[in-house]
Amino acid sequence: MIGHLVLWLDDRLGAASFLRKAMRKAFPDHWAFMLGEVALYSYLALLGSGIYLTFFYTASGDHIVYHGTYRPLDGVPMSEAYASILRISFDVPAGLLIRQFHHWAALVFAAAISVHLLRIFFTGAFRRPREINWLIGVTLLLLAMAIGFTGYSLPDDLLSGTGLRIAYSILLSIPVVGTWSAFLLFGGVYPGADILRRFLILHIFLLQALIAALIGVHLFLIWHQKHTQFRGPGRTERNVVGSPLWPNYTMKSIGLALVIFSVLALLGGLAQINPVWLYGPYEAWQASSPAQPDWYLGWAEGALRLWPAWEIRLFGRLVANPFFPSVLFPVVFFLVLYLWPWIERWITGDARPHHLLDRARDCPWRSAVGAWAVAFGIALTLAGSNDVIANLLGVPVEIVTVYFRVMLGIAPILAAVLTYFVCHGLQERDRQPERRRIRAIVRVNARGGYEEETLPTPDSPAPEPGGGESGTGS
Amino acid sequence: MIGRALAGLLRLPGAVLWMLLRALAAAVRAVAAILTLGDIVRQERPGPASREAAPAPPAPDARASALVAGALLVSIAATIAFGAAYALGAQTQLLAGTSGVSLAALAVAFIVWGQRLLQQEQITEERAPEPSPEEARRGAEEALARGEREISRRGALGWLLAGALGSLGIAALFPVRSLGPGPDRLLFHTKWRAGAPLVGIDGKPIRAADLLIGSVATVFPEGYVGDPSSQALLIRVEPGLLELPPAQLAGAPQGFVAYSKICTHAGCPVGLYRARTHELVCPCHQSTFDVLAGARPVFGPATRPLPQLPLRLGADGRLRALGDFTEPVGPGFWGMP
Numbered sequence: 165m166i167g168h169l170v171l172w173l174d175d176r177l178g179a180a181s182f183l184r185k186a187m188r189k190a191f192p193d194h195w196a197f198m199l200g201e202v203a204l205y206s207y208l209a210l211l212g213s214g215i216y217l218t219f220f221y222t223a224s225g226d227h228i229v230y231h232g233t234y235r236p237l238d239g240v241p242m243s244e245a246y247a248s249i250l251r252i253s254f255d256v257p258a259g260l261l262i263r264q265f266h267h268w269a270a271l272v273f274a275a276a277i278s279v280h281l282l283r284i285f286f287t288g289a290f291r292r293p294r295e296i297n298w299l300i301g302v303t304l305l306l307l308a309m310a311i312g313f314t315g316y317s318l319p320d321d322l323l324s325g326t327g328l329r330i331a332y333s334i335l336l337s338i339p340v341v342g343t344w345s346a347f348l349l350f351g352g353v354y355p356g357a358d359i360l361r362r363f364l365i366l367h368i369f370l371l372q373a374l375i376a377a378l379i380g381v382h383l384f385l386i387w388h389q390k391h392t393q394f395r396g397p398g399r400t401e402r403n404v405v406g407s408p409l410w411p412n413y414t415m416k417s418i419g420l421a422l423v424i425f426s427v428l429a430l431l432g433g434l435a436q437i438n439p440v441w442l443y444g445p446y447e448a449w450q451a452s453s454p455a456q457p458d459w460y461l462g463w464a465e466g467a468l469r470l471w472p473a474w475e476i477r478l479f480g481r482l483v484a485n486p487f488f489p490s491v492l493f494p495v496v497f498f499l500v501l502y503l504w505p506w507i508e509r510w511i512t513g514d515a516r517p518h519h520l521l522d523r524a525r526d527c528p529w530r531s532a533v534g535a536w537a538v539a540f541g542i543a544l545t546l547a548g549s550n551d552v553i554a555n556l557l558g559v560p561v562e563i564v565t566v567y568f569r570v571m572l573g574i575a576p577i578l579a580a581v582l583t584y585f586v587c588h589g590l591q592e593r594d595r596q597p598e599r600r601r602i603r604a605i606v607r608v609n610a611r612g613g614y615e616e617e618t619l620p621t622p623d624s625p626a627p628e629p630g631g632g633e634s635g636t637g638s
Numbered sequence: 639m640i641g642r643a644l645a646g647l648l649r650l651p652g653a654v655l656w657m658l659l660r661a662l663a664a665a666v667r668a669v670a671a672i673l674t675l676g677d678i679v680r681q682e683r684p685g686p687a688s689r690e691a692a693p694a695p696p697a698p699d700a701r702a703s704a705l706v707a708g709a710l711l712v713s714i715a716a717t718i719a720f721g722a723a724y725a726l727g728a729q730t731q732l733l734a735g736t737s738g739v740s741l742a743a744l745a746v747a748f749i750v751w752g753q754r755l756l757q758q759e760q761i762t763e764e765r766a767p768e769p770s771p772e773e774a775r776r777g778a779e780e781a782l783a784r785g786e787r788e789i790s791r792r793g794a795l796g797w798l799l800a801g802a803l804g805s806l807g808i809a810a811l812f813p814v815r816s817l818g819p820g821p822d823r824l825l826f827h828t829k830w831r832a833g834a835p836l837v838g839i840d841g842k843p844i845r846a847a848d849l850l851i852g853s854v855a856t857v858f859p860e861g862y863v864g865d866p867s868s869q870a871l872l873i874r875v876e877p878g879l880l881e882l883p884p885a886q887l888a889g890a891p892q893g894f895v896a897y898s899k900i901c902t903h904a905g906c907p908v909g910l911y912r913a914r915t916h917e918l919v920c921p922c923h924q925s926t927f928d929v930l931a932g933a934r935p936v937f938g939p940a941t942r943p944l945p946q947l948p949l950r951l952g953a954d955g956r957l958r959a960l961g962d963f964t965e966p967v968g969p970g971f972w973g974m975p
Contacts, residue, residue, distance in 0.1 A: 339972050473940060550924070
């Protein structure tokens with residue numbers, strides 16, 4: 165059966181030699197290499213559940229009066245979009261499951277991309293020849309945020325409507341082109357004419373197509389350039405050692421996909437997420453508190469909250485406050501992230517191709533930079549919930565905000581310094597072979613019993629050649 | 639022909655039965671393997687006087703294949719349960735539980751199959767160096783350069799081509815302009831006009847007597863209830879407390895003062911009023927405005943005060959606007975004065 169298929173394909177495409185090589189392609193085994201796969205499979209989960217949801221969603225801001233299954237909102241005026249989300253949640257069989265599955269999948273998608281990016285960063289996998297895939301990966305992270313935002317804005321509930329209002333204000337603050345871009349995107353003064361329809365097209369078509377295309381190129385480049393690998397016996401810069409694609413890697417990978425789908429299905433039905441019926445329909449004169457975006461935009465929310473009451477006038481024009489934390493800062497941050505392979509090359513002067521990965525300890529200064537960025541992101545994300553934290557601790561929100569402003573400066577530096585010294589400490593330990601000396605050998609004898617042979621240890625530690633001992637005391 | 643198809647159909651139940659039987663046998667083996675797990679653990683700690691002959695190790699695959707079979711059976715059962723739950727219109731939780739278990743069991747089957755039933759092997763692939771051989775590089779360069787030379791030989795035509803393509807590209811951007819109106823003066827005005835009566839969110843007119851000292855109401859110009867740009871907050875404070883310049887004080891009769899409800903930071907409705915300290919707080923980013931001092935920002939990221947809506951109190955006890963807000967409402971923009 166399979167043989168016939170191969171012959172049929174080969175007669176038409178000449179695919180046999182490709183298939184022979186492809187099936188025996190080596191995929192290195194390491195748990196950290198599955199992070200990108202998690203992103204890929206949660207993307208597939210998003211695609212499937214998302215297509216289903218489009219069949220029921222109405223992208224219309226026209227107001228109707230709700231008379232549906234959900235009694236607490238009976239008789240409440242709301243947009244058709246919000247009403248359609250209520251219908252998906254309460255009337256479509258399995259609709260709530262799939263809606264929540266979709267939302268959880270979006271969170272996992274963004275998380276997987278982020279952690280995958282960190283893995284690539286800390287192991288130096290972005291170095292030559294993989295700079296192109298680094299650029300694509302960072303772009304995918306940005307697109308994931310954008311598609312997430314356009315997605316959770318669609319229900320037109322009170323929480324997401326507030327987010328839209330903030331997005332509009334951020335656009336307005338951009339010098340020169342700000343007002344025009346806000347007016348063109350929203351179709352006029354907020355809330356604009358047609359924003360839900362436009363966001364739907366962005367969400368399900370434009371951004372989605374971009375992501376699909378870039379994932380395709382991303383995977384093709386991984387295939388073409390072959391996967392990186394950690395150092396180990398038999399592994400060199402010139403080869404790649406791992407499980408064959410077929411059947412070992414395929415079985416494992418399908419297993420991973422199913423684990424993700426399973427977790428998402430369980431979350432989708434057992435862990436409530438974005439209960440928009442509790443937030444109520446969006447009205448421009450209402451806002452809920454506390455109001456936080458989905459986690460992957462928490463950093464942006466935190467930046468807005470921490471940025472002090474400061475703005476400037478340029479040529480008699482206003483550069484408004486949100487521009488600095490929400491446009492300038494992300495642009496600079498992502499520019500540095502995009503350019504990191506070249507920045508690192510400029511610092512180290514190392515332009516050689518690398519197929520063997522670093523461990524985080526192998527390049528302490530890079531790991532320190534990464535730790536700085538991670539701590540900075542965490543601090544910003546926490547600051548995005550300053551009101552929740554203040555409530556939790558019973559402290560005025562003003563104090564929490566000032567605390568975060570200070571910690572935003574201090575904590576990342578502490579994290580960087582700590583990481584730097586931990587990396588050096590780990591390197592030091594690697595250099596001391598006596599710590600890893602085999603002290604005893606246990607053998608199973610022919611009778612099934614055990615015999616232990618203790619190896620001789622020097623009573624007093626002999627001076628190590630090269631003074632390897634000197635580092636331990638410090 | 640038809641006979642053969644019929645025969646095939648007749649054989650089908652037999653095949654299914656056979657598969658089910660085998661699956662059942664595997665499940666029984668799985669249970670047996672789990673039950674004998676204790677024996678295997680015990681074997682690892684033989685007594686001092688070991689048995690003469692070590693027992694033959696169990697076939698490594700038996701337990702794994704039993705596990706796979708068990709997992710597949712569980713998956714099938716959960717899938718059937720999911721179908722039944724869906725058909726009966728069951729709760730979301732039950733749908734999630736059944737589909738989640740079905741997928742999880744299938745995942746177990748795939749992973750155990752991949753790890754335990756397949757021959758584990760590590761294969762080594764050689765990497766070709768990224769750069770192609772020097773000859774190919776030169777060839778590619780030459781091919782590109784030759785084409786480019788042929789085009790640029792007709793210098794003027796090349797420039798014309800670039801001009802035509804470029805202008806077409808720019809023209810293609812024109813329709814973008816249709817996506818929305820230009821900002822012009824739209825951000826400078828709201829629906830408030832001189833004499834516009836204040837109404838609440840229910841559209842009913844606001845009378846001075848309706849509002850006690852220390853209370854607050856969201857107001858709109860009559861006929862524009864819900865208009866996002868025109869939303870304002872009417873607050874009544876002790877008349878002597880307001881510290882406003884005379885011009886602004888004139889628009890706050892008897893301690894009735896109104897400000898735009900749109901935060902000057904990022905546009906959220908400034909919905910929280912701390913009556914004791916006379917402060918308005920934005921729920922989004924905690925910008926705080928001092929109501930007594932012309933809604934001057936006192937904390938948070940906002941830099942500009944909430945624009946005031948000048949009011950007058952008519953003889954009929956109704957509040958009316960003296961005109962539009964004193965400044966453009968909402969967050970800052972490039973052209974803001």
